[in-house]
Amino acid sequence: MNHLYFKDNFFSSGETPITDDNGQVTGHLNLHSMFHSGITVQDQAHKQVVSGKFRAFSNKWIVSARFDSELGVLKPRLAFFKQRLLYTSHRHGEFAIESPAFSKEYIMTDSRDHTAAHFRRISGMFASGAYQLSNNSPLADEELIAVVMGVHAIIKRQQSAAAT
Incomplete structure (x- = not known):
């Protein structure tokens, strides 16, 4: 099974590589700025493939194709003792995304409860988010990377709101 690796930067801005198991660069993740949580997934030639951002005044993460055509929507679900998103x-x-409380592992299942993807945070608690992704779904890798970064952004937003 092949994996993809990508990460957030400490200040959530700039560009980071997307690599495979062999360390080969397969694309790039452009983090717009530390004040704006949007991201762009680019191919090896730095051309935009997919983007993700929060809808205005909402906690919904919108995943869009190259010319802003919406591919899907990620939103948190209320759950006790675990992270749940849809x-x-x-x-x-629809794909359900779940992670037990205090876990760094996420399982994405389709409507028939088959595992569509598995991703986990591979960075430490105080380091910027780095992820390993395994895709078994019909979704393109780039779309799934935007979803994973959306999960990361939603969790950061929830933790920030809980701290205030």
Whole structure:
């Protein structure tokens, strides 16, 4: 099974590589700025493939294709003792994302409860988020990377709100 690796920067801005198991660069993750949580997933030639950002005044993460056509929406779900989110792909249906409390492992399942993807945070608690992704779904890797970064952004936003 092949994995992809990508990460956030400490100040959530700039560009980071997306690599495979062999360390080969397969694309780039452009983190817009530390004041704006949007991201762009680029191919090896630095051309935009997919983007993700929060909808205005909302906690919904919108995943869009190259020309701003919406691919799907990620939103948190209320759950006790675990992280639960729902990604609704306009082409492939709904995917549930769950992680037990205090875990760095996330399982994404389709509507038939089959594992569509698995990702985990591989960075330390105080380091910027770095992830390992394994994709078994019909979603493109770039779309799934935008979803994972959306999960990361939603969790950061929830932790920030809880701290105030």
